[in-house]
Amino acid sequence: MNVILGVSGDIGSFSEEAALKYIEQSNLCFELKYLIDIEGVLSSLSENSIQYGIFPVVNLRGGLVKTAFEAMGKYHFKYKENISIKIEHNLITKNEVSLNEITTIVSHPQAFAQCQKYLKSNFPNIEYIEWKNTALAARNLSDGLFPLNTAIIGHKKTASLYNLKIREEKIQDELQNLTTFIIVENI
Ligand SMILES: O=C(O)C(=O)Cc1ccccc1
Known part of the structure; x- marks a missing residue:
C-alpha cells in the first residue's frame, strides 16, 4: 500500500508545490491526496485515511496562517518537519x-x-x-x-x-x- 501525503490544496496549489519539493528532498515515496484545505488534511489524518499531511503555517509578509492555527487547535497530531518555499503569485x-x-x-x-x-x-x-x-x-x-x-x-x-x-x-x-x-x- 502506498504511503499517502495529504495536501492542503487542489492540483496546482502552493501546498502541492511544497509537497513535491519535500518528496524530492527527502527521497521518500508518497502518493499525494488533494484535500483542499488544512481542515481537510487534519481530519483525514485523524481518521487514518492518510499517513502524513502538509500545510502552510507562516509567511514573513502574510504572517501566521490563521486557518492553520484554528484547525491545529481541534486535532491531535505530531509535528515531523518543516519546509520553506519561495512563492510567486x-x-x-x-x-x-x-x-x-x-x-x-x-x-x-x-x-x-x-x-x-x-x-x-x-x-x-x-x-x-x-x-x-x-x-x-x-x-x-x-x-x-x-x-x-x-x-x-x-x-x-x-x-x-x-x-x-x-x-x-x-x-x-x-x-x-x-x-x-x-x-x-x-x-
Ligand atoms: O491556496 C494555496 O494554494 C495554498 O496552498 C495555501 C497558500 C496560499 C498562499 C500562499 C501560501 C499558501
Missing part, C-alpha cells in the same frame, strides 16, 4: 477578459496578504473574495462559478491546468516570498 483570468474589466478577485487570504501593495495600487476599489485554496479558485473560475470579470491569484501552473490566462506575473510584495509549511503525522 500571478494574476490570472479567463482568456477573453482584459485587466481593466476585472471587478472581482478570488484567492486564499494568504495570497491577498502577500500581494497587499500590488492590489492596493492596481485594484483599490474592487471586490475581494476569500477562497479555501488558490488552485480551487482557478478551477472554479474555469468551471464558471464566478462572473466572467473575475481574476484569481495563484500559481502560474494553474493557468495551463485550468485553461486560464496569466495577466500579470510575480505580483507578490516581497521578491523572496518564503512560506513555511509543516509536515505532520499521526500520534
